[in-house]
Amino acid sequence: MGIILEVKNLTKKFGGLTAVNDFSFELKRGEFVGLIGPNGAGKTTVFNLISGFEKLNTGLIKFDGKDITGLKPYKIVNLGIARTFQLVRSFKYLNLLDNVTVSCLSSRGREVSKETGTDEYASSILASVGLVDKARLPPIILPHGDLRKLQIAKAIGTNPELLLLDEPFSGLTYEEQLGITDLIKKLHDDGVTIFITGHVLRELMTLVPRVIAMHQGKFIIDGSPLEVAKNKIVREAYLGKGEEFA
Amino acid sequence: MFKEVRKKVESFPGYLKSWVGTFKGGLTIFCLIILLIIPLLTQNAYYLGEFFTLAMIYAIFAASWDLLAGIAGQVSFGHAIFFAISGYISSAFIVYFGFHWIIALFIGSIIAVVFGLLIAVPCLRLKGPYLALGTMSFGLILFLLFTMGGLSEILGGSGGISKVPPISLNPVIEYIITLFIMVIVFIIIIAIAKSNFGTILKSIRDDERGSDASGINTTKYKIFAFMISGFFAGIAGALFAMHYRGVNPAFFQPLYSFYAIVIAALGGIATIRGSALGAFFFVIVTRIFENIEFFADVEPLFFFSIILIFTIRFAERGIITPAIEQLKDLWDLVLGK
Numbered sequence: 001m002g003i004i005l006e007v008k009n010l011t012k013k014f015g016g017l018t019a020v021n022d023f024s025f026e027l028k029r030g031e032f033v034g035l036i037g038p039n040g041a042g043k044t045t046v047f048n049l050i051s052g053f054e055k056l057n058t059g060l061i062k063f064d065g066k067d068i069t070g071l072k073p074y075k076i077v078n079l080g081i082a083r084t085f086q087l088v089r090s091f092k093y094l095n096l097l098d099n100v101t102v103s104c105l106s107s108r109g110r111e112v113s114k115e116t117g118t119d120e121y122a123s124s125i126l127a128s129v130g131l132v133d134k135a136r137l138p139p140i141i142l143p144h145g146d147l148r149k150l151q152i153a154k155a156i157g158t159n160p161e162l163l164l165l166d167e168p169f170s171g172l173t174y175e176e177q178l179g180i181t182d183l184i185k186k187l188h189d190d191g192v193t194i195f196i197t198g199h200v201l202r203e204l205m206t207l208v209p210r211v212i213a214m215h216q217g218k219f220i221i222d223g224s225p226l227e228v229a230k231n232k233i234v235r236e237a238y239l240g241k242g243e244e245f246a
Numbered sequence: 247m248f249k250e251v252r253k254k255v256e257s258f259p260g261y262l263k264s265w266v267g268t269f270k271g272g273l274t275i276f277c278l279i280i281l282l283i284i285p286l287l288t289q290n291a292y293y294l295g296e297f298f299t300l301a302m303i304y305a306i307f308a309a310s311w312d313l314l315a316g317i318a319g320q321v322s323f324g325h326a327i328f329f330a331i332s333g334y335i336s337s338a339f340i341v342y343f344g345f346h347w348i349i350a351l352f353i354g355s356i357i358a359v360v361f362g363l364l365i366a367v368p369c370l371r372l373k374g375p376y377l378a379l380g381t382m383s384f385g386l387i388l389f390l391l392f393t394m395g396g397l398s399e400i401l402g403g404s405g406g407i408s409k410v411p412p413i414s415l416n417p418v419i420e421y422i423i424t425l426f427i428m429v430i431v432f433i434i435i436i437a438i439a440k441s442n443f444g445t446i447l448k449s450i451r452d453d454e455r456g457s458d459a460s461g462i463n464t465t466k467y468k469i470f471a472f473m474i475s476g477f478f479a480g481i482a483g484a485l486f487a488m489h490y491r492g493v494n495p496a497f498f499q500p501l502y503s504f505y506a507i508v509i510a511a512l513g514g515i516a517t518i519r520g521s522a523l524g525a526f527f528f529v530i531v532t533r534i535f536e537n538i539e540f541f542a543d544v545e546p547l548f549f550f551s552i553i554l555i556f557t558i559r560f561a562e563r564g565i566i567t568p569a570i571e572q573l574k575d576l577w578d579l580v581l582g583k
Binding site: 051053072073074077078082083085089090091092093094098099101102103105106107108109118154155157158 | 442445446448449451452453455456457458459460461462463464516
C-alpha cells in the first residue's frame with residue numbers, strides 16, 4: 001500500500017485570516033478517510049488547495065510521488081484527482097448525459113471512453129449512479145439528491161484514483177443519504193481512494209475507518225472515529241468549552 | 247474513430263430523410279427553397295443585393311458571434327474587429343495583388359483567426375461585462391489605428407480601400423454564391439455546436455469552474471472558440487467588403503458589433519439558426535423604415551436598440567424562436583399529433 005497523497009505544511013491565508021495553518025497528512029492508496037471539523041474549520045480550503053482551485057502560500061502537495069503544488073485544476077484532474085463541490089454545480093443548459101460527457105472528454109477520461117465511445121461510456125456512468133433513465137433531462141428540474149449523484153457521476157467520468165468529496169450529504173434526506181453512501185462504498189470497493197469531508201460527525205463516523213480532524217485551520221488528531229470522538233479539542237470545537245457532556 | 251465516421255456517413259441518407267420529416271428540418275428546407283426561388287422573382291440589383299444578399303452576410307456574422315457568445319459564453323462586444331480586419335486584408339489582396347476573391351476571402355479569414363488568438367489571450371481572464379468591455383476597447387483601438395495611425399499608408403488611411411470588385415457584377419450570381427457560402431457556414435457552425443467540442447464549449451459557458459473540475463483545459467477551448475468565431479466573422483467581413491465594393495475604418499466601429507448582437511438576440515441566443523432568421527428580419531425591417539420618408543434620416547439601430555431592450559426584458563429567448571415554436575404547435579395540431 002503506497003502513499004497516494006502527501007500533504008506537508010499546508011498554509012493558506014486570506015488577508016489577515018489564516019484559513020489553513022501548517023496542515024500535514026498522508027493518504028494511502030485505497031484508503032477511505034474522513035476530514036471533519038466544525039463550520040469554517042478550513043476543510044473546503046484544504047480541498048481547494050489540493051485540487052488547485054486556490055493557490056497555497058506555503059507547503060507541498062505530492063500525488064503518487066509527483067509534486068503537484070501550484071498546478072492548474074484541469075491538470076490535477078487529469079493526473080487522477082477528481083473532486084465534487086459543497087454547493088452542487090452543474091452545466092445547467094446541458095442534459096445529464098452531456099454533463100457527464102464533458103468529464104469523459106477530459107484527456108484522462110478520454111483514455112477510457114475512447115474504447116466504448118463517449119456516449120456509451122457516459123451513459124454507463126449514469127447507470128452506475130442510477131440516473132440513466134433521466135439522461136435526457138436538464139439538471140435544473142432534478143431533486144437535490146439526484147444532483148448530488150450527478151456531481152459524483154461527473155467526477156467518475158474523469159476516471160479518478162483519488163476522489164475528494166466535499167460535504168456530499170449536505171441538504172439530503174435520510175433515504176438520499178443512504179443512496180449516496182452506497183454509491184461511495186461501491187466506488188471505494190472499485191479501488192478509488194476516497195477523501196470525504198463533513199461537519200456533522202454522525203454521518204461520517206459510521207462510514208469511514210479513519211478520520212482526520214481540524215479546527216480553525218489547524219490539524220488536531222488523526223485516528224479511528226472512536227479516538228477522534230473522544231478527543232478533548234474535537235469535543236470542545238463541536239460542543240463548546242467548560243461543561244461536561246456525558 | 248474511423249468506424250464512427252463511416253457509420254455516420256452510411257446512416258446519413260436515412261438521417262436526412264427523417265430530418266426533413268421533422269418540423270425543424272422541414273422548415274429549413276422550406277426556407278432554402280424560398281431563398282432559391284427569390285432570384286427567379288426579382289433580378290433587381292437593389293432588392294436582391296440590399297435585402298437578401300446583405301441579410302445573408304449579416305446572418306453569417308451574427309452566427310459567428312452566437313458561436314462565441316451563445317455557445318461558448320464569451321460575450322464579445324468587439325466582433326467588428328474580425329469582420330473589419332478580414333474585410334481589409336481580403337480587399338488588399340484583391341485590389342493590390344490581384345488575387346481571386348475566394349483565395350483573398352480565405353486569407354482575410356485566416357488573418358481574422360490570428361486576431362482571434364491575439365484578442366483571446368489578453369482577454370482570457372476577463373468574464374462577463376469585463377470581457378465585453380475588453381473586447382470593445384480592442385475594437386476602438388483598431389478603429390483609431392486604422393483611422394489615423396501609421397497603418398494609413400499601407401491600408402488606405404481614413405479612406406480605406408475602394409474599388410474592390412464584387413464577387414460578380416450580376417446580382418443573381420452574387421446572391422447564389424453568398425447563399426451557398428451561408429449554407430455551408432451554417433452547416434459547419436451547427437455541426438460544431440452539436441459536436442463534443444460544442445458540448446465542452448457549452449460546459450464552459452454554464453460553469454467554467456465546473457468545467458475545470460471535469461478536467462477540461464478551459465483556456466485552450468476558449469482560445470479555440472475565439473479563433474473559430476473569428477474565422478466565420480472574417481468570411482462575413484470579406485463578403486461585406488466585396489458587396490459594398492470597398493472597406494474603410496468605419497468597419498471597426500462598435501456599431502457593427504452591435505449589429506451582430508442585435509441580430510443574434512432577435513433570433514434567440516445560442517440557437518445559431520436564429521441568427522439567420524434574425525438577420526432577414528433585421529435587414530428587411532431596416533429597409534422598410536428607410537423607405538418611409540419620415541424615418542429616412544434615423545439610424546436603424548435606434549429602432550433595434552429599443553426592440554432589443556424589450557427583447558431582453560420580456561423575451562429572453564428572442565422574438566423569432568418562440569414564434570416558430572408557436573408555429574410548430576400549430577403544425578402538430580394540424581397533423582393531429
